[in-house]
Amino acid sequence: xxxxxxxxxxxxxxxxxxxxxxxxxxxxxxxxxxxxxxxxxxxxxxxxxxxxxxxxxxxxxxxxxxxxxxxxxxxxxxxxxxxxxxxxxxxxxxxxxxxxxxxxxxxxxxxxxxxxxxxxxxxxxxxxxxxxxxxxxxxxxxxxxxxxxxxxxxxxxxxxxxxxxxxxxxxxxxxxxxxxxxxxxxxxxxxxxxxxxxxxxxxxxxxxxxxxxxxxxxxxxxxxxxxxxxxxxxxxxxxxxxxxxxxxxxxxxxxxxxxxxxxxxxxxxxxxxxxxxxxxxxxxxxxxxxxxxxxxxxxxxxxxxxxxxxxxxxxxxxxxxxxxxxxxxxxxxxxxxxxxxxxxxxxxxxxxxxxxxxxxxxxxxxxxxxxxxxxxxxxxxxxxxxxxxxxxxxxxxxxxxxxxxxxxxxxxxxxxxxxxxxxxxxxxxxxxxxxxxxxxxxxxxxxxxxxxxxxxxxxxxxxxxxxxxxxxxxxxxxxxxxxxxxxxxxxxxxxxxxxxxxxxxxxxxxxxxxxxxxxxxxxxxxxxxxxxxxxxxx
Numbered sequence: 001x002x003x004x005x006x007x008x009x010x011x012x013x014x015x016x017x018x019x020x021x022x023x024x025x026x027x028x029x030x031x032x033x034x035x036x037x038x039x040x041x042x043x044x045x046x047x048x049x050x051x052x053x054x055x056x057x058x059x060x061x062x063x064x065x066x067x068x069x070x071x072x073x074x075x076x077x078x079x080x081x082x083x084x085x086x087x088x089x090x091x092x093x094x095x096x097x098x099x100x101x102x103x104x105x106x107x108x109x110x111x112x113x114x115x116x117x118x119x120x121x122x123x124x125x126x127x128x129x130x131x132x133x134x135x136x137x138x139x140x141x142x143x144x145x146x147x148x149x150x151x152x153x154x155x156x157x158x159x160x161x162x163x164x165x166x167x168x169x170x171x172x173x174x175x176x177x178x179x180x181x182x183x184x185x186x187x188x189x190x191x192x193x194x195x196x197x198x199x200x201x202x203x204x205x206x207x208x209x210x211x212x213x214x215x216x217x218x219x220x221x222x223x224x225x226x227x228x229x230x231x232x233x234x235x236x237x238x239x240x241x242x243x244x245x246x247x248x249x250x251x252x253x254x255x256x257x258x259x260x261x262x263x264x265x266x267x268x269x270x271x272x273x274x275x276x277x278x279x280x281x282x283x284x285x286x287x288x289x290x291x292x293x294x295x296x297x298x299x300x301x302x303x304x305x306x307x308x309x310x311x312x313x314x315x316x317x318x319x320x321x322x323x324x325x326x327x328x329x330x331x332x333x334x335x336x337x338x339x340x341x342x343x344x345x346x347x348x349x350x351x352x353x354x355x356x357x358x359x360x361x362x363x364x365x366x367x368x369x370x371x372x373x374x375x376x377x378x379x380x381x382x383x384x385x386x387x388x389x390x391x392x393x394x395x396x397x398x399x400x401x402x403x404x405x406x407x408x409x410x411x412x413x414x415x416x417x418x419x420x421x422x423x424x425x426x427x428x429x430x431x432x433x434x435x436x437x438x439x440x441x442x443x444x445x446x447x448x449x450x451x452x453x454x455x456x457x458x459x460x461x462x463x464x465x466x467x468x469x470x471x472x473x474x475x476x477x478x479x480x481x482x483x484x485x486x487x488x489x490x491x492x493x494x495x496x497x498x499x500x501x502x503x504x505x506x507x508x509x510x511x512x513x514x515x516x517x518x519x520x521x522x523x524x525x526x527x528x529x530x531x532x533x534x535x536x537x538x
Contacts, residue, residue, distance in 0.1 A: 041217040043218075044237060044238065045228040046241040053180025054183040054194075057175075065531075066524075068109075077516070085119075099148065100164070112171060118172050123151055158468065159432075187208070188532050197222055202220075213532045220525070238511055239507050244312075245314055247504035255509050259518075261518060263519060264499065266496060267373065267420055269448050269493075274287055295398065302341050304339040313499055317501045320500045321334065322335065333479075353369050383404055423521055435450055436455075436459050437449075448495075450487065509538075510536055513527070
């Protein structure tokens with residue numbers, strides 16, 4: 001079906017104009033005018049609004065595709081690290097100095113050249129800001145000359161290359177208090193307008209040093225799930241991101257693209273008992289039920305992850321066994337098959353959890369095997385997972401009360417209640433942050449206060465390694481070592497990982513988006529990583 005067959009108001013107008021525009025030749029024979037060209041505006045309803053604004057030094061772009069800004073390195077469709085603003089980089093033998101050469105033809109959208117001073121300033125500012133792009137390993141960034149910068153670390157960090165991939169470069173001369181709402185960069189698009197909660201408008205940066213986008217203007221519409229589907233159905237958007245539960249409809253003029261991702265959903269468990277302890281902000285820490293290993297292992301064994309994929313994700317995903325399934329640092333031995341209620345029941349029996357009063361819920365020492373599972377109220381996918389898990393564990397004698405609440409409420413309870421979270425990154429630093437005892441209770445990292453000295457030792461060794469293969473061996477051992485010790489479901493079961501998502505998009509059938517990357521967790525706009533190569537085909 002040609003794009004003109006859709007009910008898009010923009011295309012309907014173009015088609016009508018093309019049909020009516022005729023040139024009458026001398027003999028009186030009407031000659032059709034040339035076909036209307038595709039519009040040079042792209043309209044996307046793919047979420048990703050950053051409430052904090054678009055400043056990379058505060059975390060914008062950490063999941064890829066900062067759009068306004070260039071990064072030193074980037075990832076291709078196969079996730080290989082390739083140059084972007086950098087032309088070359090090297091690492092000293094001791095892993096402490098990263099030397100980066102940058103291209104000399106890049107300019108910010110205000111016309112000023114991008115220099116090594118801007119790179120040094122960006123990294124130094126990000127390190128001081130304590131933002132979500134973790135550059136705390138940086139001791140100093142020094143511009144050696146106009147196109148060479150040295151990034152000097154306090155200690156070797158095997159994952160530091162990911163900072164070169166994720167941190168967008170900002171202009172030192174124009175990085176002020178209002179930058180997050182009026183960003184200037186050297187990326188393929190320049191910022192035009194942001195109406196919070198409604199839309200963001202960008203235009204092509206015609207001075208971009210790389211492949212120029214085919215579209216002069218891109219409009220990001222910030223709509224909820226139902227409104228996104230409605231906009232796609234009405235022909236008002238060209239790409240619409242929808243949860244898999246809403247990806248079952250046929251929308252004329254659009255095709256469904258299911259993109260593989262490392263975006264996962266899992267349940268964090270408080271792993272320490274409730275002793276009345278609180279964090280620095282007065283938030284309670286600990287849970288007398290989920291702190292018991294048998295409870296956590298039983299939940300992991302009772303859950304039928306394939307049923308979650310088939311039912312909640314409508315088939316658009318795969319069962320998850322950990323936070324890094326399929327990545328080079330994943331340890332398959334850490335996985336368990338799950339969907340074994342009998343195994344779950346035997347684990348609980350052996351740990352002394354029994355249903356002594358016949359109400360269907362086990363008890364031990366007067367404590368019921370019952371806990372609360374929180375999820376973000378407006379997220380229908382997390383709601384579906386939470387409800388399904390509660391149903392799956394009930395037959396083995398565990399009672400889960402599911403509660404949809406605000407992020408503020410989750411923030412106040414994430415150390416004391418189980419929570420359905422979403423994670424997934426191309427960077428193993430995320431795994432470190434979720435399981436290292438050093439990160440316990442920091443922001444959303446390690447919310448359950450998990451701690452295991454053996455796991456910590458492997459995580460620290462992986463982070464400090466200068467050889468990627470050595471790092472990967474330790475990353476894998478942290479999940480499950482040769483003795484079976486690890487944070488995975490076969491070991492400490494600090495989380496119950498449930499599913500890996502496929503990101504589902506309705507895409508205009510005339511829009512070629514190429515071969516998408518394996519996408520990370522959905523903050524920002526991961527689908528736009530290859531936007532400079534997108535083209536109309538009809």
